Structures are given as C-alpha cells and as structure tokens.
Amino acid sequence: MEKRSSRINDLLIHALNNLSQEEFKGFKDKLSHSDSEGKGNIARGRLENADAIDTKNLLMAFYGGDAAVDVTIDVFNQLSLREAAANLREERETDYSVKYREHIQNKYRVIKDLNSRLGENVTLNSRYTKLIIVKKQHEEIMTKRASSISLGNLFKCDEDGQTPQIVVLLGAAGIGKTMTARKIMFDWAAGELYKERFDYAFYINCREVNFGSEQGRIADLILKNCPNKNAPVEEILINPEKLLFIIDGFDELRFSLDQPEDNLCSDPCEKQPMEITLSSLVRKTVLLESYVIITTRPTALEKLRQCLECTRYAEILGFSAAEREEYFHKFFGNEEKARKAFNFVKENEMLFTMCFVPIACWIICTVLKQQMEAGEDLAQTSKTITGVYMLYLFSLLKGHSSNSKKHTAANLKGLCSLAADGIWRQKILFGEEDIKKHGLHISDSLFLNENMFQKDIDCECVYSFIHLSFQEFFAALFYVLEKEETTVEDSVTAMNNVKKLLENYGKSRNYLMLTVRFLFGLLNEERMKDMKKKLSCKISPKIKPDLLQWLFLEPDEMSSFKRNAEMIYQLEEFHCLYEIQEESFVQSALNRFTELYLAEYNFTKMDLVALSFCLKNCRKLETNLNFHLHALHALPLRHQRDRDAHFPFCLSVSCRLSNCHLTAVCGGDLSSLLSTKPTLMELDIGENNLGDSGVQLLCGGLKHPHSKLQKLR
Numbered sequence: 001m002e003k004r005s006s007r008i009n010d011l012l013i014h015a016l017n018n019l020s021q022e023e024f025k026g027f028k029d030k031l032s033h034s035d036s037e038g039k040g041n042i043a044r045g046r047l048e049n050a051d052a053i054d055t056k057n058l059l060m061a062f063y064g065g066d067a068a069v070d071v072t073i074d075v076f077n078q079l080s081l082r083e084a085a086a087n088l089r090e091e092r093e094t095d096y097s098v099k100y101r102e103h104i105q106n107k108y109r110v111i112k113d114l115n116s117r118l119g120e121n122v123t124l125n126s127r128y129t130k131l132i133i134v135k136k137q138h139e140e141i142m143t144k145r146a147s148s149i150s151l152g153n154l155f156k157c158d159e160d161g162q163t164p165q166i167v168v169l170l171g172a173a174g175i176g177k178t179m180t181a182r183k184i185m186f187d188w189a190a191g192e193l194y195k196e197r198f199d200y201a202f203y204i205n206c207r208e209v210n211f212g213s214e215q216g217r218i219a220d221l222i223l224k225n226c227p228n229k230n231a232p233v234e235e236i237l238i239n240p241e242k243l244l245f246i247i248d249g250f251d252e253l254r255f256s257l258d259q260p261e262d263n264l265c266s267d268p269c270e271k272q273p274m275e276i277t278l279s280s281l282v283r284k285t286v287l288l289e290s291y292v293i294i295t296t297r298p299t300a301l302e303k304l305r306q307c308l309e310c311t312r313y314a315e316i317l318g319f320s321a322a323e324r325e326e327y328f329h330k331f332f333g334n335e336e337k338a339r340k341a342f343n344f345v346k347e348n349e350m351l352f353t354m355c356f357v358p359i360a361c362w363i364i365c366t367v368l369k370q371q372m373e374a375g376e377d378l379a380q381t382s383k384t385i386t387g388v389y390m391l392y393l394f395s396l397l398k399g400h401s402s403n404s405k406k407h408t409a410a411n412l413k414g415l416c417s418l419a420a421d422g423i424w425r426q427k428i429l430f431g432e433e434d435i436k437k438h439g440l441h442i443s444d445s446l447f448l449n450e451n452m453f454q455k456d457i458d459c460e461c462v463y464s465f466i467h468l469s470f471q472e473f474f475a476a477l478f479y480v481l482e483k484e485e486t487t488v489e490d491s492v493t494a495m496n497n498v499k500k501l502l503e504n505y506g507k508s509r510n511y512l513m514l515t516v517r518f519l520f521g522l523l524n525e526e527r528m529k530d531m532k533k534k535l536s537c538k539i540s541p542k543i544k545p546d547l548l549q550w551l552f553l554e555p556d557e558m559s560s561f562k563r564n565a566e567m568i569y570q571l572e573e574f575h576c577l578y579e580i581q582e583e584s585f586v587q588s589a590l591n592r593f594t595e596l597y598l599a600e601y602n603f604t605k606m607d608l609v610a611l612s613f614c615l616k617n618c619r620k621l622e623t624n625l626n627f628h629l630h631a632l633h634a635l636p637l638r639h640q641r642d643r644d645a646h647f648p649f650c651l652s653v654s655c656r657l658s659n660c661h662l663t664a665v666c667g668g669d670l671s672s673l674l675s676t677k678p679t680l681m682e683l684d685i686g687e688n689n690l691g692d693s694g695v696q697l698l699c700g701g702l703k704h705p706h707s708k709l710q711k712l713r
C-alpha cells in the first residue's frame with residue numbers, strides 16, 4: 001500500500017510540475033470550484049499560495065490516493081490540458097499494471113495443500129517442481145514423437161514463422177495442469193515469464209464459471225482477477241495483443257464451446273450467456289489479437305478440437321525421475337526424511353513409476369510422512385492407483401480415531417453418495433443443502449474443501465472435494481459399497497445403476513474415466529479385505545459380471561470415435577484391468593484379443609506397466625500370428641527400468657521393433673528375449689542403431705537352443 005501511495009505522490013508531482021505557471025494557476029482555481037468526486041472542493045484559501053508539493057498534499061489528503069489522480073485528470077480536461085491529462089492517465093495505467101501484478105503475485109504466492117488446515121500454507125515456489133512438457137503439432141497430436149517445450153516457449157513461433165495464439169495444455173488427472181496455470185500467473189506477475197509479451201494475464205477457472213452467473217462479459221472475467229471493481233477495464237482492453245487468458249479445466253465445463261457462429265459476440269463489454277462469452281474468446285470473434293492457454297484432460301480433447309483452429313498443443317507428462325526426487329526434498333523439507341522416503345519408494349517399481357503423476361507423488365509423500373511421524377514401518381505399499389488412494393484414505397481417517405468405526409462408515413457412505421451424485425450430474429461444487437441431503441456434517445468431512453464464492457454481492461459458501469480425483473474415487477466407492485436396506489443413497493436411485501454409468505462412459509468417454517478405473521481397482525481382493533478390516537465397510541463384488549460384459553462391447557458399438565480415440569479407449573481398458581490385478585478376470589476379459597494394433601503413440605510409463613500386465617494375461621495373443629506392435633517407436637529404450645517394462649510385449653510370434661531407437665545395450669535384451677520366448681518366430685529390428693556390439697550380443701541369443709526365430713529383419 002505504501003509503495004502505491006508513494007507512486008501516486010510521484011505521479012501527481014510530476015504532472016503538476018509539468019504545467020506552466022499560468023496553467024498551474026488555472027488548475028488551482030478550477031480545483032477550488034470543482035466538485036469532481038461529489039466530495040465538495042478544497043477551500044480556495046488553502047490553495048491560493050500552495051506550490052506543487054502543497055497542492056499535491058492537499059489533493060491526497062482531501063480525495064485520497066487513486067481519486068486524487070482522477071480529479072486531477074478531470075480538472076486537466078476541463079482546462080483543455082489534453083496532453084497533460086493523457087500523460088497522467090497513461091502513467092497511471094502503467095501504474096495499474098504494476099498494481100495488478102502485485103495483486104496477482106500475492107494471490108498466487110501460496111498454495112494450500114490439499115488436506116491443509118486453516119492457516120497451513122506452503123509457497124508455490126517452495127513446492128513447485130518442474131514438469132516434463134512436450135510440444136505436439138496440431139494435426140498429429142497423438143501420433144508424432146514430441147519434443148520438450150518450456151513454459152516460456154509456449155508461444156514461440158514455429159519453424160514456418162507462425163506464432164500460435166491458442167495453446168492447449170493437455171494432461172491426465174492430477175498431472176499438474178492447474179498448478180502449471182497458477183505458476184504461469186505467478187511467474188508472469190513476478191516478471192519472470194512473458195515479461196515483454198503480455199501486459200496482463202487473467203486466470204479463468206472453468207469450475208467457477210460453471211458455478212458463477214449464467215451471463216457475463218469478457219470484462220467481468222477480467223474484473224474477477226483484479227483487486228477491486230475499479231480496474232480500468234477499457235484501458236486494459238486497448239491492447240488486446242498484450243493480453244493472456246488462461247482457461248483452466250476445459251474438461252470440467254458444463255457447456256459446450258461449440259456455439260453457432262452467428263451467436264458469437266465481438267464486443268468484450270457485451271453481456272452474453274457465459275457459453276457465448278467464452279466461445280467468442282476461444283474462437284476469436286472477440287479480442288482477436290489476444291492469446292489464450294486452455295488446459296484440459298485428454299479425454300475432452302476431441303470436443304475442444306471441434307471448435308479450435310490453428311492451435312499449438314502441448315502435453316504435461318509429469319515428473320522425470322530426477323524431478324520426483326526433487327519433489328520429495330521439497331515436500332519433506334528435511335534432507336534425511338526426504339532421502340529415507342525416496343529410497344523406499346525407489347525400491348518399489350510401481351510406486352516409483354506412479355510418482356510421475358504429481359498428485360500420486362503428493363499422496364505417497366503424505367502417507368509416508370504420516371507413517372514416519374507415527375514411527376510405523378514403511379512397508380505398507382500399493383502398486384495400483386486405487387491402492388494409493390486407499391492408503392491415503394486410511395491414513396486420513398486414522399488421525400480421526402476418536403470417531404467410532406460406525407460413524408466413519410456412515411460418513412463415508414454420505415461422502416460416496418455425494419460424490420456419485422455430483423459425477424452423475426457433472427457437478428463439482430456443492431452447497432450446504434447438498435451436503436446435508438447426503439447425511440453429512442460439514443464439520444467432520446475431511447475430504448471436502450470450503451470455497452468462498454462471490455455471487456453478485458453475496459458471499460456464498462460451497463464445498464468441493466479436495467481434488468476432483470477424490471470425488472471420482474468416492475463415486476466409484478459408491479457403486480461397490482454393500483448397501484443396507486435404508487440408507488440415504490436409496491433416495492437417489494437414478495444414479496444407482498452401474499450399467500448406466502458404464503453406458504454413459506461409453507458414450508462420452510470423458511468425465512467418467514477415472515471413476516470407472518477406480519471401480520475396477522476397488523474390486524481387487526486385497527482392497528476389499530482392507531476396507532473391511534480398516535473401516536468395517538463391505539465391498540460387494542456383485543457388479544463384476546457387469547464390468548466384464550461391458551468390456552466385451554466393442555468401442556465401435558458404443559460410438560464412432562476416430563482411431564486415436566479408440567486406442568486411448570483401449571488403453572484405458574488396460575488400465576482398468578491393471579487396477580483390478582486379478583489374473584482370472586483379466587484373462588477372461590482379454591480372451592477376445594487375437595490381434596492388437598497399437599499405433600505410434602506416446603506411452604507413459606504407467607501405460608507401459610498396464611499394457612505389459614495385460615499382455616502377459618492375453619492368452620490368445622500368444623498363439624496367434626497377428627500381433628504386430630508398432631508402438632515402441634515412441635519409447636526411449638535407454639534405461640533398464642524402461643526395457644523391463646517393454647519386453648514383456650514380445651510374447652507373440654511376430655514382433656516388430658523397427659525404428660524403436662534401439663542401441664547397442666538393447667542387443668543384450670533382445671538376446672535374452674530370444675532365449676526366453678520360444679514362441680517368437682519373426683523379429684523386425686530394422687532402422688535401429690544396434691552397432692557391432694549390439695549385433696554381437698543379439699547373435700548370442702540367436703544361437704541359444706530355445707530360440708525358434710525364423711525371420712530376422
């Protein structure tokens with residue numbers, strides 16, 4: 001504040017000193033007569049002998065900071081001192097951007113840990129860890145091998161000199177899209193990112209848009225970011241090419257941006273239904289020269305692509321191994337504890353892999369920290385994402401042991417029914433009414449965050465799950481928890497049917513993805529036992545046949561998605577099967593596969609782990625001739641860990657590994673593959689750089705008595 005008031009002092013002095021003697025005299029005279037702010041005027045006698053400094057002091061004392069500048073501009077205009085008025089306005093405007101930056105820095109400086117209590121905050125920079133982000137060309141989003149890109153280069157022009165105006169930032173659930181959006185806001189405000197490029201950056205949260213007023217202007221979206229409603233919006237809008245809008249969580253939007261062309265608006269100050277306002281911004285009928293970043297989960301990408309033109313896509317892939325370690329150090333803030341936790345996780349391949357997703361990393365660190373504090377053994381681990389969420393659930397509930405198991409179970413059921421109700425209706429924010437309807441008490445719901453929203457002039461208190469993925473977890477739990485005769489959820493029967501849930505997932509493949517994945521995970525025998533033992537909640541496996549039946553539906557029967565989308569879908573199915581970790585179930589589900597086409601695609605490590613697990617259980621593939629895997633193209637086969645994950649694919653008779661970046665060290669792996677996979681008849685390793693030593697190693701395998709290879713290319 002002090003900084004600001006001293007800045008205003010300087011501005012006024014500068015403006016008054018620039019007047020000629022005559023002009024200054026006229027200014028004081030006019031000032032003593034004008035009633036600019038409806039506050040009356042400064043007494044003539046006080047102004048008569050005042051010099052520039054005295055006059056400035058009188059202005060500041062009488063009108064106060066910002067208003068003093070307004071009055072001065074007004075008086076300049078009345079005296080036709082247009083240049084002086086324009087200069088002062090311009091200087092003040094620059095000043096506003098300074099004020100705005102300060103405000104944004106304060107707003108984004110701290111983050112709340114998902115389970116933090118009141119006042120427990122960490123600073124963004126002390127926790128933020130670099131994420132791997134890769135650039136993708138518009139037409140080949142899923143197919144081309146991508147190169148990494150920094151946040152600073154998101155708008156850098158491409159090889160043919162084109163600068164993208166819209167950048168879509170894709171990423172799976174919990175991979176760090178919101179965190180990245182906040183980091184961009186903070187770094188921009190701190191002058192460390194896009195300093196010359198953007199004068200203003202605005203953050204638009206789709207979750208809040210869903211909840212907010214139904215009608216609004218672009219100007220309102222801007223004002224929502226500003227410290228108060230007096231922001232000079234018109235001036236801000238003068239240079240649209242200097243504006244950046246970050247639209248966070250497109251996948252959460254309840255409406256479509258695919259509005260008819262004719263309905264779109266061109267005036268940022270025109271009030272329209274929110275879907276029109278946002279569509280107009282994204283489709284560039286308004287503020288044509290402005291820049292936009294849109295974050296979304298990949299599941300909503302098709303929907304987004306339908307309404308975007310000429311855009312750059314970048315995907316957040318999570319933490320590299322080194323960054324995972326860095327995260328642990330940042331999280332624990334204690335060298336020894338961080339090292340202990342990290343070493344433990346590194347020993348467990350699955351946990352370590354899972355930590356590439358920041359939210360999983362956060363959950364694992366949180367659970368380990370609690371275990372360490374309680375002096376417990378760190379051996380309690382899990383290798384599926386559902387398992388990790390359950391660990392977190394248990395660890396949070398353990399801290400609340402004062403509540404009886406019965407109370408906890410009842411609370412959990414309420415939470416699950418609230419979550420499912422929300423998922424069903426694509427609702428993320430809940431009012432107190434909703435909470436009560438599901439038999440919950442706000443005071444003892446550990447998994448809900450309280451959000452304050454300004455709705456018109458009233459403040460409204462609403463609740464959301466600590467992260468969307470937790471809502472998805474609890475929604476899945478809703479479908480598998482054994483129900484008693486008279487529980488609250490019986491009143492919300494419309495959503496009770498798991499077949500309907502799966503049917504809807506088939507249709508949209510969108511917002512239900514993680515819920516369905518958790519559904520499979522919860523049906524794992526171990527998980528069911530844990531739920532019973534730790535929370536006295538019984539999970540019923542009776543929906544298993546429904547899940548199996550659903551898996552047998554071909555994607556084509558469900559909707560007409562393009563090839564890439566089909567593959568994502570199939571991959572998703574493998575993730576579901578990985579979660580359940582039950583061999584007999586997985587084998588029955590995969591019985592239908594005799595051939596698998598996995599086009600060039602950037603698989604994540606988790607994709608590979610899931611694929612590998614499923615292919616091991618794919619009986620028919622082993623005896624059939626048609627398995628060609630084109631997918632390894634995109635995989636860097638550089639680390640032992642990666643190679644272990646890849647080679648179980650080669651169960652089939654024919655395996656194609658051409659152009660897979662295989663190097664000399666891979667020769668050894670290929671050799672052991674040949675000696676351990678007697679089914680392998682054909683191997684294509686063309687367009688790789690195995691070198692002499694790699695080929696020598698390979699020859700060792702070819703000579704092995706178990707090798708039945710007949711064709712090598």
Ligand SMILES: Nc1ncnc2c1ncn2[C@@H]1O[C@H](COP(=O)(O)OP(=O)(O)OP(=O)(O)O)[C@@H](O)[C@H]1O
Nearest residue numbers: 127128129173174175176177178179358359362468
């Ligand atoms: N770069 C990062 N550094 C440190 N922690 C991170 C980072 N990114 C994400 N996290 C952690 O992971 C959590 C989830 O991240 P975030 O909310 O950004 O995910 P998201 O991609 O927006 O997920 P969703 O699609 O489900 O909304 C954060 O609350 C934070 O704890």
